[in-house]
Amino acid sequence: MAYKDEKLHEVKVFKDPVHRYVHVRDRVIWDLIGTPEFQRLRRIKQLGTTYLTFHGAEHSRFNHSLGVYEIVRRIINNFKDREHWNEKNRLLCLCAALLHDLGHGPFSHSFEKVFKLDHEYYTQQIILGDTESNRILEKVYPGFAQEVADVINKTHSNKLVVSLISSQIDADRMDYLQRDSYFTGVSYGHFDMERILRVMRPIEDQVVIKSTGMHAVEDYIMSRYQMYWQVYFHPVTRSAEVILTKIFDRVKFLYESGYHFKLKPTHFISFFNKEENLQDYLNLDEAVVHYYFQMWQHEEDKILSDLCERFINRRLFKYVEFDPNKMMNSWVTLTQLFKDMNIDPEYYLVVDSSSDLPYDFYRPGEEGERLPIHLLMPNGELRELSRESEVVEAISGKKRTDHKLYYPLDRLEQAKKKDKKTVQQIMRILHGQGDV
C-alpha cells in the first residue's frame, strides 16, 4: 500500500482534556508526531510566561498542535460528502494543521523580538530542511513537504485548504481559546465548537458559516476578545516578558562588549552573530534557556544576575498606566532620577505596549492575509460577519493599545533607606501626583 494510504492497525487515541480524545489513523500523522522536531514542542510552553500569572498555564505547544490537528480532522470528517470538498486534500490539511507551529522557539515573543527572528520562517525551514519531518512528508510524494509549507505559509493555490488552517475562525484559534481557557481556569474561552463545526461549509475558495450559526460565531469572537484582555495581555505576564527581553538584550550587549562570562552563552552565540543555522535553532528549548538563566544568577554583571534571579524566582516588576501623550515629561524626569540612583533605566524603567502582542481578535480585511468570516445566507449570498452582527462590529477593527510603565518596586523600597527623597519623588510621579 502507498505510504500515504497506510492506516494504523487500530485507531490510536491520545487522551486530551479539551477534546476528550485525539484520534490518529494515518501512519503519516503517527510518524510525524514521533519526530524529534515535533517532540521538541513538549519543551516549549504554549503561553510563554503566562504561567507566572496563571499557574495552570503550564501546557506546551505539543498539546496545542495535537488539538489543532484533531479539530481539522473533525471538520474534514463533516465535509466528506459535501460539494466543493475534495477528499484528496485530507492529508495535506491534517499535516499542515499538525505542523503549523513547528517553528516556535522558547519564549518566542521576546526571543524573536530581540534576535529579529520569525517562527514562521523556521516552520518553513524545518518542514523543508534536512529533518525527519521532511523525510516523512516527502515519502507521501515528492513535493508534498513544499505543499504543506505553502498551506501554512498561506501561499498555497488551494484557498479553501488555506482558510481551514488560517482564517479568523480556523482550527488554530478554536483550539487555543479553549485550551488556554481550560489550563488557566478562566471562565472565558467557552463557545459551542460542535455547533460551529456543524455550520461550517466549504465553498470554492474558503470555509464559510451558515448564517443560522451566527450567534455561535459571535460567542466565539467574544471569547477571543475576553481572552485577549483577560489572559493574553495580562500586565503581570507582560512584566515577565519585559524581564525576559531585557535579559536577552543584556546578554547580547555583554557578549558584544567582550564581557567574560562564567557560563558562556554557547547556545546563543550564532544568534548574536546572525549566523545561526537550523540545528542551532532546534537545539533551543525552554529547558536550555532556564538552565542559562539559573547559572547566570551567579554572573559578576549585576544587571544580568539580578534580571535572571528575578525571572527564576518571579520577582517581577510592578507597573503603572502610561499615557505616551501626557507622560513624556514625567518619563524624562524619571529616567534622570533612576540614573541618579544608579539604576539603569534602560533595564529598569520600561514601557511596554500591548499592541506589540499578536492582536487580532477581529479585523476583517486588515493584513490582507487573514480571511474575514463570511456568513452563508439562506439565499446563497455571502455576507461579512461584522456587517450582520452588532456585537462583532462593536469590537472589530479598533486598535486598542494599552501602555504600561514597568519598574522594580522592591529596588526602590530598598533604596529608600539611603535616599528617601528621590524615591518619594519617583513614587509621586509614578502615581501621577508629581512633576509633569
Add this chain to the structure above:
Amino acid sequence: MAYKDEKLHEVKVFKDPVHRYVHVRDRVIWDLIGTPEFQRLRRIKQLGTTYLTFHGAEHSRFNHSLGVYEIVRRIINNFKDREHWNEKNRLLCLCAALLHDLGHGPFSHSFEKVFKLDHEYYTQQIILGDTESNRILEKVYPGFAQEVADVINKTHSNKLVVSLISSQIDADRMDYLQRDSYFTGVSYGHFDMERILRVMRPIEDQVVIKSTGMHAVEDYIMSRYQMYWQVYFHPVTRSAEVILTKIFDRVKFLYESGYHFKLKPTHFISFFNKEENLQDYLNLDEAVVHYYFQMWQHEEDKILSDLCERFINRRLFKYVEFDPNKMMNSWVTLTQLFKDMNIDPEYYLVVDSSSDLPYDFYRPGEEGERLPIHLLMPNGELRELSRESEVVEAISGKKRTDHKLYYPLDRLEQAKKKDKKTVQQIMRILHGQGDV
C-alpha cells in the same frame, strides 16, 4: 501587629482550574509563596514523566502545593466553631499544607532511587536550614519552623493537626486526585469534595467522617483506586521511568569509571560522592536535568547518548507482562541473547514492578504512620471505614504487584537485518511462545 496576625490589604486570589480560586489572606502565606524554594516547585512536574503518556499532565508541584493549601484552608474554615478545634493551630496547618512537598526534586521517583535520597528528608532540610522559607517561618515565632517540619514529618504531638495533613483522606490526596484527573483529562478522579469537607469532624486526635458521608468517601477511595491503575502505574510512564533511571545509573557508572565527559555532570557530582549539601539539591530542577540530557545526546558513550536521545525524543521501550515465577528461565536466555547481539541487558532488558511506586490506595493499619479513615456513627462511636463498606473492604490491603519487562523494540527491528534468527528467537520468547 505581630507578623503572624498580619493580613494582606485585600484577599489575593490565584485562579485555579481545580478549585476555581485559591485565597490568601495571611502575610506569612503570601511571603512563603514568594520564596525561591517555593517558586522552584514550578520547575518540577507533579507527575514526573507522566506527560509522555498523558500529554496534558504538564502541571507542576507548585500548582499542587497551592491546591493542598486551599483545601486545608477550607477545612479549617468549616472547623471554626467546632469543639476540639483550636483556632491557634490555623497557621501551623496552612504552612504545613503549603510546604509539605517542598523537598521534591526533579523526577523524584527515579532520582531518589538511584541516589538513595528521600524528598521528605529534604523538605525538613529546607524548612529548618538556611533558607528564606525558614527565616519567614521563624518570624512567626521562634521554633515555628520546627513545628511545621514536625507536622509534615508526622511527629508533631498534635495528632489532629497531623491527620489533616497526612492521613488516608488528607488534603494532599484530595488535591492530587482531582488535579491529576483534570490535567490528564481522564474521567476518574471525581468525587464530591465539598460534601467530604462538610462531613469532616475534628475530634481529639484525628479528623473523622460523619457516617452519613460514607458513600462520598467510598467514591473518593474508588477514584484513588482507578487513578492508580489508569494513570499512576501506567506502563508507558513506567517505560520512561526505566530509561530515566538507567541514564542516572549510566552517568554514575561512567563518572566512577573515570570516563571523560564532553559535558561534565557538574550538578550531580556531589550526589555521586554522597557529599551533596542543601544548596546542591536546590540547584536541581527539571530544566537542569533536561539540559544535561540534551547535551549528553552527543556523548561518545553509546549507551548514555542513546538513552538520552530516547528520553528527549520519547523513543520509549516496549513491554510485555513478566511473571517472575514462570519466566526466570526465559529471562536468563534473553539476557544471553541480548549479550550475543551486543545489547547490554543491564540497560536494555529491564524488569519494572509497580509495587515500587507509592501504592497506598487503602491499607488501614499498615505502615503505622498512615491513619486509617474512621467513621463517626450517630451514637458517637468510631468505626474503621473498611469494616463498614464492602466496596472499600474489597480493594483494601491487597498488594497487587504488576511486573513488566521493558526492551527496545526499535533496536531489535534494526538488528533483524543482520541477525534475523536471534531476533526472531527473542521475539518468540517475549511473546511467550518460545524457549522456557
Add this chain to the structure above:
Amino acid sequence: MAYKDEKLHEVKVFKDPVHRYVHVRDRVIWDLIGTPEFQRLRRIKQLGTTYLTFHGAEHSRFNHSLGVYEIVRRIINNFKDREHWNEKNRLLCLCAALLHDLGHGPFSHSFEKVFKLDHEYYTQQIILGDTESNRILEKVYPGFAQEVADVINKTHSNKLVVSLISSQIDADRMDYLQRDSYFTGVSYGHFDMERILRVMRPIEDQVVIKSTGMHAVEDYIMSRYQMYWQVYFHPVTRSAEVILTKIFDRVKFLYESGYHFKLKPTHFISFFNKEENLQDYLNLDEAVVHYYFQMWQHEEDKILSDLCERFINRRLFKYVEFDPNKMMNSWVTLTQLFKDMNIDPEYYLVVDSSSDLPYDFYRPGEEGERLPIHLLMPNGELRELSRESEVVEAISGKKRTDHKLYYPLDRLEQAKKKDKKTVQQIMRILHGQGDV
C-alpha cells in the same frame, strides 16, 4: 431565642446542580420553603413552554427561587465586614430573594396577557394575604412581611437592599442565566459568578462593581444577550406561546358566548369574570392547566379541541419572518384566503413580536426602576458600565424587535388536496414571492 435568630441544629443543604449546594441555616427560611405557596412553585416551569424547544428545560421556579436565595446568601456573606453593610438587613434580603417569584402562575407570559394579570401583584398578595408565608414572616416581627413585599416591589426605602434583589446584575438574573443554560444545555450563559461576587461592593444606596471586575461583567452581559436570542426568544417557543394564548382566548370567548363545555372551565371562571381571589390564583398550576387542555381535546368546538391537541402533542405552527412595514398588504390578502378556506385567521394566522417578551439585556436608565450597573473606579468615582465598555455600549439600549408570522403548515398541506390553488397562493405569499 427570638424566632428571627433561630438556627437549625445543623445546616441543611439542598443538592443543586448549578450552585452545588444551597445552604439553609435560618429557621425562618426553612419554614418558608415548607409552605404550600412555595411548594406550589414546583408545579410551574421556570421557562414556560421552552421545554418544547429545548427538552432539558423542564426545571421549575422552585429550583430557581432556591438558587436566587443561595446567591444572595453568598453575596451577604462577603459583605459581612464591609462598611455600608448592616447585618440587620440579612434576613430581609434572604426572604425577599427566596420569595421574589412567589406570585408566578402557570405559563405566566400567556396567561397574564390574556387575563390582564400581573405576577408581581400576586407576589405582593401572597406575602401580605392570609397565607402560611405571611404568618411566618410576621413571626419575625410585625410588619416584616410588608418590608419583604416592599423590597420585592422596589419601593423599600433601603435602596442598597433593593439593588441586591433587582438591578441589572442582581441575584435573580445571575441565577436564571446559569440555570437556564444548565438545563437547556446551551453553551451560553457561563460567566465567572464567583469573581463577580468578589468584586461587588455595597455603597450607600446600591451595590456596585469594582472596576477591576469589568470584564467579568461584560461577560455576564454578553451571556444575557446570547441567552435572549438563543433561548428566551426562540421562535419555536414563541409558536407554543401563540397556541397557548389562543387557547385561553378561545375558552374565554366560548364561555362568554354561552358555549356548553363537556368539561367546564371551573378553575378559570372567576378570571373570566374578573372576580378572582387569591385562593383562585393559588389553585392554578401547570398540572391543572394541562388537565384541562387534555380534556378539551374532546370538546365539540373544533378550534378549541384542535389547539389543545396541538399543544399537548406539540404540533406547533410554522413561521416566516414578518416585516410589518412591507407585508401589510400580504397580510390582508392572507387573512382573506384563510377565511376562504374556512380557517379562522384570528386563531391560525398570528403575528408575534419578540419585544412582547421581557427584553432587558441592558438598558441603563430606561424604565426608571431598573438600576444600571455602576463601576467603582480606583479613585472612588462611579462610572456607568456602558460608558466604560465598548461591548456593552454596542448592545445596550437598542430595542430590536423581531416579528414572525405563525400558521399551521400541516393544515394547509391537508387542505391542498381540496383546494390546491389557494394553498399554493398562500405559500407563495408566505415565502415572499407572491402578491404584495
Add this chain to the structure above:
Amino acid sequence: MAYKDEKLHEVKVFKDPVHRYVHVRDRVIWDLIGTPEFQRLRRIKQLGTTYLTFHGAEHSRFNHSLGVYEIVRRIINNFKDREHWNEKNRLLCLCAALLHDLGHGPFSHSFEKVFKLDHEYYTQQIILGDTESNRILEKVYPGFAQEVADVINKTHSNKLVVSLISSQIDADRMDYLQRDSYFTGVSYGHFDMERILRVMRPIEDQVVIKSTGMHAVEDYIMSRYQMYWQVYFHPVTRSAEVILTKIFDRVKFLYESGYHFKLKPTHFISFFNKEENLQDYLNLDEAVVHYYFQMWQHEEDKILSDLCERFINRRLFKYVEFDPNKMMNSWVTLTQLFKDMNIDPEYYLVVDSSSDLPYDFYRPGEEGERLPIHLLMPNGELRELSRESEVVEAISGKKRTDHKLYYPLDRLEQAKKKDKKTVQQIMRILHGQGDV
C-alpha cells in the same frame, strides 16, 4: 424512495445537556418522536418522586428516551465496518432504543404496584396496538412493529440486537446514570462513556467489551452502585412513594366501599375494575394525577384529603431504621398505640423495603434475561466481568435490603397536646429505647 431509507433534508439536532446533541437523520425516527404516544413521555418524570428529594430531578422520560436513542446511534456508528455487524439491523435498534420506555405511566413504581400493572406490557401494547407509533413502524415493512416489540421484550431471535438494548451495560443504563446524575447534581454517575463505546465489540450473540476497557467498565458499575444508594433508594424519595401508594390504596378502597366523591376518580375507574384499555392507560400522565390529588385535598374523607395534601405540599413522613427480625414486637405495640390514638396504622405506619425497587446494579446470571458483561481477552476468549474485577466481584450478587418504618411525625407532635404519654411511648419505641 422506500420509507425506511428516507432521510431528512438536513440532520435535525436536539440540544441535549448530557450528550450535547442528539442527531436525527432518519424520517422514521423523526416521525416517531412526533407521535402523541412519544410526546406523552414529556408529562412523566424520569425519576418519579425523586424531585421531592433532589429538586433538580424534574426531567422527563422524553429526555431519557432521546438519550438512549442517541447512545445506540453512536454505538452503531462505531460498528459500521465490524464483522458480525449487519447494517440492516440499524433501524430496528434505533426504534427499539427510542421506544423502549413508551409504556411508562405516571409515577410508575407506585401505580403499577397498587394496580398490578406492568409498563413493559404497555410498551408492547402501544407498539402493537391502534396507535400512530404502530402505523409508522408498519410503514417500514409489515411486521416491523412486532420486531421492535420483540427486541424490547428480549424475545427477538437476534441476540446481538437485544443485548444492545438490554444488558448489564446497555444504552438505557448508560443514559440514565449520566442523565440522573446531571439533573440531580450529584457527583456520582460519571464514567468515560466515550471510551466504553470505543471498546464495545459486536460478536455473534451479544456485545462484549475489549478487556483493555475493563477499568472504564468498573467505573461504570461503581457509578451505578453509588447512584442506587445515593439517589434511587433515597429514604426521602421512598417516603413520597409510600404516601403515593397509600393515596392510590385509599381511593381504591373508597371507590369499592361506595364512598361519594366530590371529584369522581373517572380516570381510574377502569383500573379499579380491571377493565382498563389502552386508551385509558394513555390518558394518564402526571398532570392528570396531580389534578386529582389537588382536588382531593378537599374530600370529606380525612385520610384521603390528608395524604393528598401531604403529597402536594411535601409534608412527608419521617422514618427510622426497621429490622424485621428484631422489631416485630415493637411493631405490634406501635400498631396498637396508633389505633388507640385514632391514627390508622394501615396508612400511617408503613414499612418500606428498598428491595422492592428495581435493584440491579450487578448480578451476573441472575434473572436469566439480563445478560452479564463479558470481556473480550486479547486471545479471543470471553471472561465474565466479575471473575476479572475484584471491585465488581465485591458488590455483585449481594442482595442488600434496607427496611425503613415511615410515620407522620407532625401528626404525633400535634397529638402530644392531648395525649402526651402515648406519644412519648411511641417515640421511645421508634428510637429503640422502649418496649420490645
